[in-house]
Amino acid sequence: MTNQTDPLVLFMPSGKRGRFPKGTQVIDAARDLGVYVESVCGGRGICGRCQCEVQEGNFAKHGITSSNDHISPLGEKEKFYASKRELKEGRRLSCSASIEGDLVIDIPQELQINAQVVRKADDGRHIDRNPAIQMCYVEVEEPDMHKPLGDIDRLLQAITKEWGFEDIKIDFSLLQTVQKTLRKGKWKVTAAIHRESETARPHLIAIYPDLKNEAYGVACDIGSTTIALHLVSLLSGATIASSGTSNPQIRFGEDLMSRVSYVMMNPDGDKAMTNAVRESINELIGNVCKESKVSREDILDLVFVGNPVMHHLFLGIDPTELGGAPFALAVSGPIDTYASELDLQVNQGARLYMLPCIAGHVGADAAAVTLCEGPHRQDKQMLVVDVGTNAEIVLGNRKRTVAASSPTGPAFEGAEISCGQRAAPGAIERVRINPETLEPRVRVIGIEPWSNEDGFEALATKIGVTGLCGSAIIEVVAEMYLAGIITEDGVINGDLAQKSDRIIQEGRTFSYILWRGKQQLAITQNDVRAIQLAKAALYAGIKLLMDKLEISEVDSISFAGAFGTFIDPKYAMVLGLIPDCDLKKVKAVGNAAGYGAKMALLNQDYRREIEVVVTKIEKIETALEPDFQKHFVNAMAMPNKVEPFPKLATQVKLPPRQDPSNSAGVPKRRGGRSGGRRAR
Ligand code: FES
Numbered sequence: 001m002t003n004q005t006d007p008l009v010l011f012m013p014s015g016k017r018g019r020f021p022k023g024t025q026v027i028d029a030a031r032d033l034g035v036y037v038e039s040v041c042g043g044r045g046i047c048g049r050c051q052c053e054v055q056e057g058n059f060a061k062h063g064i065t066s067s068n069d070h071i072s073p074l075g076e077k078e079k080f081y082a083s084k085r086e087l088k089e090g091r092r093l094s095c096s097a098s099i100e101g102d103l104v105i106d107i108p109q110e111l112q113i114n115a116q117v118v119r120k121a122d123d124g125r126h127i128d129r130n131p132a133i134q135m136c137y138v139e140v141e142e143p144d145m146h147k148p149l150g151d152i153d154r155l156l157q158a159i160t161k162e163w164g165f166e167d168i169k170i171d172f173s174l175l176q177t178v179q180k181t182l183r184k185g186k187w188k189v190t191a192a193i194h195r196e197s198e199t200a201r202p203h204l205i206a207i208y209p210d211l212k213n214e215a216y217g218v219a220c221d222i223g224s225t226t227i228a229l230h231l232v233s234l235l236s237g238a239t240i241a242s243s244g245t246s247n248p249q250i251r252f253g254e255d256l257m258s259r260v261s262y263v264m265m266n267p268d269g270d271k272a273m274t275n276a277v278r279e280s281i282n283e284l285i286g287n288v289c290k291e292s293k294v295s296r297e298d299i300l301d302l303v304f305v306g307n308p309v310m311h312h313l314f315l316g317i318d319p320t321e322l323g324g325a326p327f328a329l330a331v332s333g334p335i336d337t338y339a340s341e342l343d344l345q346v347n348q349g350a351r352l353y354m355l356p357c358i359a360g361h362v363g364a365d366a367a368a369v370t371l372c373e374g375p376h377r378q379d380k381q382m383l384v385v386d387v388g389t390n391a392e393i394v395l396g397n398r399k400r401t402v403a404a405s406s407p408t409g410p411a412f413e414g415a416e417i418s419c420g421q422r423a424a425p426g427a428i429e430r431v432r433i434n435p436e437t438l439e440p441r442v443r444v445i446g447i448e449p450w451s452n453e454d455g456f457e458a459l460a461t462k463i464g465v466t467g468l469c470g471s472a473i474i475e476v477v478a479e480m481y482l483a484g485i486i487t488e489d490g491v492i493n494g495d496l497a498q499k500s501d502r503i504i505q506e507g508r509t510f511s512y513i514l515w516r517g518k519q520q521l522a523i524t525q526n527d528v529r530a531i532q533l534a535k536a537a538l539y540a541g542i543k544l545l546m547d548k549l550e551i552s553e554v555d556s557i558s559f560a561g562a563f564g565t566f567i568d569p570k571y572a573m574v575l576g577l578i579p580d581c582d583l584k585k586v587k588a589v590g591n592a593a594g595y596g597a598k599m600a601l602l603n604q605d606y607r608r609e610i611e612v613v614v615t616k617i618e619k620i621e622t623a624l625e626p627d628f629q630k631h632f633v634n635a636m637a638m639p640n641k642v643e644p645f646p647k648l649a650t651q652v653k654l655p656p657r658q659d660p661s662n663s664a665g666v667p668k669r670r671g672g673r674s675g676g677r678r679a680r
Helices: 026-032 076-084 151-163 178-182 248-254 255-265 269-292 308-314 364-373 409-413 456-463 471-482 496-497 525-548 562-567 569-575 592-602 604-616 630-637
Strands: 008-012 017-019 051-052 056-059 064-066 091-093 103-106 134-140 190-194 203-209 216-222 224-234 239-246 299-306 334-339 351-354 382-386 391-396 401-406 427-433 440-444 502-504 510-515 521-523 556-560 585-589
Touching: 008 026, 008 427, 056 630, 064 103, 064 510, 064 556, 076 091, 103 630, 134 239, 151 178, 151 190, 151 521, 190 299, 216 269, 216 308, 216 364, 216 592, 224 269, 224 592, 239 248, 239 269, 239 427, 248 255, 255 269, 255 308, 255 391, 269 308, 299 364, 308 351, 308 364, 364 382, 364 401, 364 556, 364 592, 364 604, 382 525, 382 562, 391 525, 391 569, 401 525, 409 471, 409 525, 427 471, 427 604, 440 471, 440 510, 471 521, 471 525, 471 562, 471 569, 496 502, 496 510, 510 525, 525 630, 556 569, 556 592, 562 585, 569 585, 585 592, 592 604
Parallel strands: 008 103, 216 299, 299 351, 382 556, 556 585
Antiparallel strands: 008 017, 051 091, 051 103, 056 064, 134 190, 190 203, 216 224, 224 239, 334 351, 382 391, 391 401, 427 440, 502 510, 510 521
């Protein structure tokens, strides 16, 4: 029972607050309020995981004057801990310190206990922690002839007594090692307890001798092109190391459908692809462990995301059914199993969780992106686009969310473009075209100055200019449109050959020479067409979702994936890849799928959240929607045949709209319409 005269305690960064009687231990107050404080030693003062810090000062907004005088003096446990390990000035152990007056208490995030582990740069977002694994240090009664209880039974008794877990399940494999482990630890051991959910039966999955003050997890995004894997401390939340590789399944087929076809045509083709991806993941785990000097044995929980085909192949499920309507998933719900079931070389008891899939075309990766960006947590309409060879699209707010995928193909990644290449030194990444002279200037990866600036020539000779990466492909087509080189229908205007020698005729069409050097880089009519087809597929998918929600505009756009990180949203909008929106509200969110996986790894509440959300997301099958074709045809134009882009027009001078009666494809200025697009 508390009363109004009891000290008021505010925990940061969560902002949770409450009144507690004097003498209450800080850790008890935190837990009472639902503030996550890690503890491995169960309050013995030996793990140092429960550190906190008093924020001194007058916090008028909260009506709290907080001071170090309002917390108990350094206790014996803290003095002992400080004598053995580092306890920074001002830091306290919340299992020792007690509340003596009003306090503002900071629970430091990503607390590093193991000095040898270097924290990798994260994107700075904070994830509240509540992992599925809990490390529990216990001291077990030694065997006694008069009490014939087995070693493991006494261990379970100790866990129940000290940590409150009841009815604990135990992995069979532990029975074979428990006696050695207990004796090695001199009857002091750390038990790893896994729970599928807060209410699920606890499960003893690993035992380590003595105090094991660290546990690790893996968050992995299996993309069709690349696999990205992160090693994360389950106790501090820090990303310790990351590693990535090309998906080895590429040798069976570039895109998803060709991999499904491979399975259909080759007996055991699915098994070969399953083995290939699992081998790669084992290698990546080896890489991150080596880099951070962490043992595979210390990895206890793994979370995976991937599109439906990757999801099925990784799980060893034949993806044939995903190759055609009705695109039936073998399983759409979450997967919770042992990592060893999938041949992953980590601790024998390690658990594996795979996020649920949204639909046969919208996978666990889209679920992870949704979890990360949270359209379902917003009032405003948020559009989330993850562009890969298949674009996955989620749109909505807390009332209603819809999702679809669109087959954009590999054009945005440069695969169908005559001079496309991956982003590497020598690839053009930025393009600007002078609308008067039609002369371009470019920026190349690995070369700081633009091509018209001092110092460029020398570096370009050394590095070479070899092709265009994804961001440049978007920019060059958009700039060609803005400069009038291509019409809004995407036709390279051959009349301009008289004005510039960069426009050259090739058969019945024209090309634009972007770069003259050792290697000539030209944008052909086919290249423009490939981009038009890809962007029209994406926009038509988005438009179908907007129709479903009966909205004509979105409030914000999140671009997920590597592609989104480098493209300039302005050019994406000029091309009509995405709908009109305030450019300030368009942002690249990086590997949101990987980040969503990390959220699910560090907090099982996020697993429950996304499991519920996916059941509520309405799935749209673009191929079956009658309006898809109409939207697709409109979206072939730049930026779009029928959609106005008024917000974009305040930022960019768009060319005048083409007169629909002018079939020659040469733009005419639309006369006297103040509401039309701005002339350049
Ligand atoms: Fe281990 Fe406080 S809980 S030191």
